Amino acid sequence: MKKKLSTTTPLSLAFLLPVFGFSANAIEKSKQTIILVHSAFTGSWAMNTVANELRKNGFHVVLPDLPAHGNFKMSPKDVRFDNYVNVVLQELDKQKGKVILLGHSFAGTIISEVAEKRTDKVQTLVYLAGALLPNGISFLDKIKNSNSLLLNNLQIDNENGNASIKEGMINSVYAQEIPEAEFTGIEEKMVSEPIEPLSHKINVSKENFGKIPKYYIQTLRDNAIPQKLQREMYTETQVKQVFTITSGHAPNLTHPLKVVEIIKTIDSIENHKISKKKEERIKKEIIEKTDQWQKGFNLDAKNKKAKYSFRDYAPNAILQSMPVEFGTVEGKDTIAKYWQTVLDTGAADMKYLDRKIIVVDENTALLSSPWSMNKIKGQITLEKWVKKGNKWFLVEDNFEALEFLK
Structure with a gap:
């Protein structure tokens, strides 16, 4: 018995596409x-x-x-x-x-x-x-x-x-x-x-x-x-x-x-837009995640020990703080030491003041927000959150200190 020619071969596809108003490049x-x-x-x-x-x-x-x-x-x-x-x-x-x-x-x-x-x-x-x-x-x-x-x-x-x-x-x-x-x-x-x-x-x-x-x-x-x-x-x-x-x-x-x-x-x-429903769900997840980070940092400040403030960072995360003299650090362990140094100054009462979230895709979101602590105010220019499995990780954290309080 002869083998039937499939209608999905490249040759037949090349003939069919123009019939339906498409070119091969389409x-x-x-x-x-x-x-x-x-x-x-x-x-x-x-x-x-x-x-x-x-x-x-x-x-x-x-x-x-x-x-x-x-x-x-x-x-x-x-x-x-x-x-x-x-x-x-x-x-x-x-x-x-x-x-x-x-x-x-x-x-x-x-x-x-x-x-x-x-x-x-x-x-x-x-x-x-x-x-x-x-x-x-x-x-x-x-x-x-x-x-x-x-x-x-x-x-x-x-x-x-x-x-x-x-x-x-x-x-x-x-x-x-x-x-x-x-x-x-x-x-x-x-x-x-x-x-x-x-x-x-x-x-x-x-x-x-x-x-x-x-x-x-x-x-x-x-x-x-x-x-x-x-x-x-x-x-x-x-x-x-x-x-x-x-x-x-x-x-x-x-x-x-x-x-x-x-x-x-x-x-x-x-x-590359995603549906409004997915976008709103992702924004809600990022709000919840940053609420947890804020709570964890303030608990660390109370105990004067960095325990929760670095947990959500990815292993190869980068933190870029401004002014530039504040330093750029890479890697979760190094970021933990960075936050311990900040806690040692007496910094506490961290607050996101007005979070703006841009959803890049189903697994990536960017957050920016003014922020304040007891001794300082500034601007988060970007927190890049990436989802792996069912968990969100902070892979990039960029922020600036703008006002030092008395």
Whole structure:
């Protein structure tokens, strides 16, 4: 007897799909497009590692060179801010559907104005240690009182229309974690920055720019745009979530996998929705879990012994506390010692004041909240909770002390 041809063979599927109005590509998951806009003084090369990792994770990545950077040859004296914006607009207009725009450092100003002009094409804005500015303010305006190592070592050449970082200081300004011997190859690719764009007063509105979801990735050891200034920017202009990397100004070079992890999380928040019922259930579970953590910490404070305050952390959890001098610690055992040190100061009466929870997926949720203790007030920028089996674990804990009480 002849074997009957299955109607699910690839050959028959190729014939059947057009009949029902589908193409063969329709069964493939569409890729999310992200445009990565590099910082001042660099070029698209500085985003290569991040781009390659994103592509491995299914993203369509666009890497433009800005005028007078990388392979885009142009005299710095001729470059205007609109030239930057137009390059990104041209790339944006080539894409189908809405796009994620990421701007590193000064490029934050560029993606903001692009979003103002193409609100219908921009899904999400991501600021990587980026200049997130309100209307009518320039990059140089914003950093002038910030004790920025970049500003303190910026050399202006009006005759040639460019600015450069003082010789011998580029490594310290841009990526101090990279040893000087290794940084030499990076420094050789860096260029002087056109002056005019740095003084451009940004033009954005609440009606356009204001309605696009924004995310901020802050860098705790940043010498170019200090973390204190970054906090000022992401509180002055509302963002949906703040992420944290303990790095200098260029985590795209020093912590590319962490940058990619954050971008994937943002993509999940914006593009992979779960049902309202599941979302509410997860939020309730996180509220209950953080209620337990709060109760446990306060019991530890009463007994002056860290017993409950570290129990919910995952074995490889990371705790990043600000100001940066407070330290970054990794691993559950080290976090236990951290909380014991805090308890030894007499800290007590921990309270979450206004919890906001973003559900990423069925097993991941992000919490942010103002908080207070008897001696201090601050802001939790992110608690990342991950569910394994039936239990929630705290895998990342980022918070800042803002006010010390008498």
